[in-house]
Amino acid sequence: xxxxxxxxxxxxxxxxxxxxxxxxxxxxxxxxxxxxxxxxxxxxxxxxxxxxxxxxxxxxxxxxxxxxxxxxxxxxxxxxxxxxxxxxxxxxxxxxxxxxxxxxxxxxxxxxxxxxxxxxxxxxxxxxxxxxxxxxxxxxxxxxxxxxxxxxxxxxxxxxxxxxxxxxxxxxxxxxxxxxxxxxxxxxxxxxxxxxxxxxxxxxxxxxxxxxxx
Numbered sequence: 001x002x003x004x005x006x007x008x009x010x011x012x013x014x015x016x017x018x019x020x021x022x023x024x025x026x027x028x029x030x031x032x033x034x035x036x037x038x039x040x041x042x043x044x045x046x047x048x049x050x051x052x053x054x055x056x057x058x059x060x061x062x063x064x065x066x067x068x069x070x071x072x073x074x075x076x077x078x079x080x081x082x083x084x085x086x087x088x089x090x091x092x093x094x095x096x097x098x099x100x101x102x103x104x105x106x107x108x109x110x111x112x113x114x115x116x117x118x119x120x121x122x123x124x125x126x127x128x129x130x131x132x133x134x135x136x137x138x139x140x141x142x143x144x145x146x147x148x149x150x151x152x153x154x155x156x157x158x159x160x161x162x163x164x165x166x167x168x169x170x171x172x173x174x175x176x177x178x179x180x181x182x183x184x185x186x187x188x189x190x191x192x193x194x195x196x197x198x199x200x201x202x203x204x205x206x207x208x209x210x211x212x213x214x
Contacts, residue, residue: 001096006034009095016156029088029167036085037092047094047104051111054086058115062122070181076122077177083115084170109144112166116140119173120191126180128191136191139198140169143205150209160208162201169194 001009004020010030011018019030040050061079064072090108094100117137124133147159176190 033088033092041096047090050090057083058118065125136195155212164197164201
């Protein structure tokens, strides 16, 4: 499948949002997933297997911090990157192999939320205050819940590309852990950045929902 065909199919599965017209970060993310997904599809690796592998890698993120302490923080950042690549690849493989399904969509969404929970648990183990970690996680989950409910009520699936979409949360987790590896107290700052972006994103999404459903 050529890139333009893939982008058109991907757009149809994401509420008409065209990755070719997205910002550099989102467009690059989808393009990388397309390239790597093509390789996996040729080797007959299914999307469910990729999702499961990514979820297992996410589970290893807090474990590495817990068991290895400071070296584990660096390893955790690497594992978040690997998990993020898997997250982008499962959908790409599904599109490229024609194996998209409602069950796979739900499984992928649940895996994303559980994965982010694991990353934030690693933030806590690395030294971030528990209340701040919980608040940051709740703000992100609320954004995704509101979007899902608005979609069920008739809004297009994306609604709006906020400042705290999945790629942004991935980068915050990776660079937050790397910063903590260099200087431990920075993990609190990284958690605060996660929360601030989630709050801004919530406001953006609220405006989009009001416009779409009024």
